[in-house]
Amino acid sequence: MRFSIAVHFDWEIFQLDINNVFLYGELNEEVYMCLPDGYDQSNGTKVCRLKKSLYGLKQAPRMWNEKLVSVLLNRGFEQSKCDHSMFTMTKDSSFIILLVYVDDIIITGSFSKQVNEIKLLLKSKFSIKDLGNLQYFLGLEVVKNTAGLCLTQIKYCLDLLVEFGMTSCKPVSYPMEPNHVLNHLCEKDNQPLTNITVFQKLVGKLIYLSHTRPDIAYYVHYLSQFMHSPTQAHFKIAIRLLRYLKGAPGKGILFEKGDSLGMKAFSDSDWAKCLGTRRSITGFCIFLGNNLVSWKSKKQSTVSRSSAEVEYRSMCAATCDVMWISNLLKELKVHVNLPIQLYCDNTAAISIAANPVFHERTKHFEIDLYFLREKISKGIIQTM
Structure with a gap:
């Protein structure tokens, strides 16, 4: 039976325990519940026990996820250790992959018969709606053509331009001036932004747009550093980024068909970029x-004392991501050829990675030093 709860409480005497889905506490004049008809309320010290999670509580998503996971695991699926939202199942000669985001699910497999069986299983347990072949998912548009599969966010990008009144703006060919340094701007541009909510909302939407637009990853990373104290200059950069998007809102990522599944990585860095x-x-x-x-563009957590050190840390960051992707591909039954090539344009960093001799000038980043050397010695990574 569904019923609503309206509660006014003092946290010292009233708590919510989701483990056993109990609602308990000392009822007083400030704590009350709207209960169904027929419930005896003559004793004011009684409490109500919830037998299932109520929609709207902050614990409800976790309860839903636990229910979905239990159904899939009982059916024979294995939950990925690299990405807990991915489930795989191998049965005879078929292989099925199921990807979950809250209550949106993508299913694919080697045979349509097994995929339909999983759909029937989910339909027997939950109320679902089959949307057919994948075309639109969480703001991402999936376009199939003869070349392969294209991921784009054209509708999301156009809605973003409409929301901020940039549909009639003049496009620009690059998102930010080369070697842009805020310290050299005029005093007027360095004035704090009066309405930071608009800036935060815009940057938040740009972060999601960068999932299919690696060309704006660096600029979004740059703007996201000033979410709590933006200036007029930061807002101008964000607007210029919208003008850049106006030039080609339909850009995306194309996954081409091919037999080659060799992995390679490229790393680079900008030494002491932040003034x-x-x-x-x-x-x-x-x-x-x-x-x-x-791909990634991110400020490092420590100050590097040399260009070789900062390049080396970039190589380690790329190696971590390579290891994660390799493990994910193994769960998808995709063979990864080793060693994986890691390209870097700093000969000093490559020499430090290849030379097992301990250097005095490298002891302050010893952990990264041994991490990358271990992967090289095991034949997982090959520096180029």
Whole structure:
């Protein structure tokens, strides 16, 4: 039976325990519940026990996930150790992959018969709606053509331009001026932004858009550093980024068909780029065959004392992502050829990674030093 709960409480005397789905506490004049008809309320010290999670509680999503996971595991699925939202099942000669995001599910497999069986299983346990072949998922549009599979967010991008009134703006060919340094701007541009909510909302939407737009990853990373104290200059950069998107809102990522599944990674860095903290920027991209599958642009957590050190840390960050993708591909029954090539343009960093001799000037990043050397010695990574 469904019923609503309205509660006014003091946290010291009233608690919610989701483990056993109990609602308990001392009822008083400020705590009350709207209960169904027929419930005896003559004794004011009684409490109500919830037999199932109520929609709207913050614990409800976890309860739903536990229910879905239990159904899939009982059916024979295995939950991925690399990505807990992915489930795989091998049965005879068929292989099925199921990807979950809250209550949105993508199913694919080697045979349509087994996929239909999983659909019937989910339909018997939950109220579901079959949307057919994958075309639109969480703001991402999936377009199939003869070349392969294309992921784009054209509708999301156009809605973003409409929301911020940039549909009639003049496009620009690049998102930010080269070697842009805020310290050299005029005093007027360095004034704090009065309405930071608009800036935060815009940057948040750009972060999601960067899932299919690696060309704006660096600029979004740059703007996201000033979410709590943006200036007029930061807002101008964000608007210019919208003008750049206006030029080609339909850009995305193309996954081409091919027999080659060799993995390779490219890493680079910008030494002491941030003038405020003198921290460096890590950047890397990873290709599976000829397809870009992962990329990152992020400020490093420590200050590097040399360009070799910052390049080395970038190589380690790329190696971590390579290891995660390799393990994920193994769960998908995809063979990964070793060693995986890691490209870097700093000869000093490559020499440090290849030379097992301990150097005095490298002891302050010893953990990263041994991590990358271990992967090289095991034949997993090969520096280029």
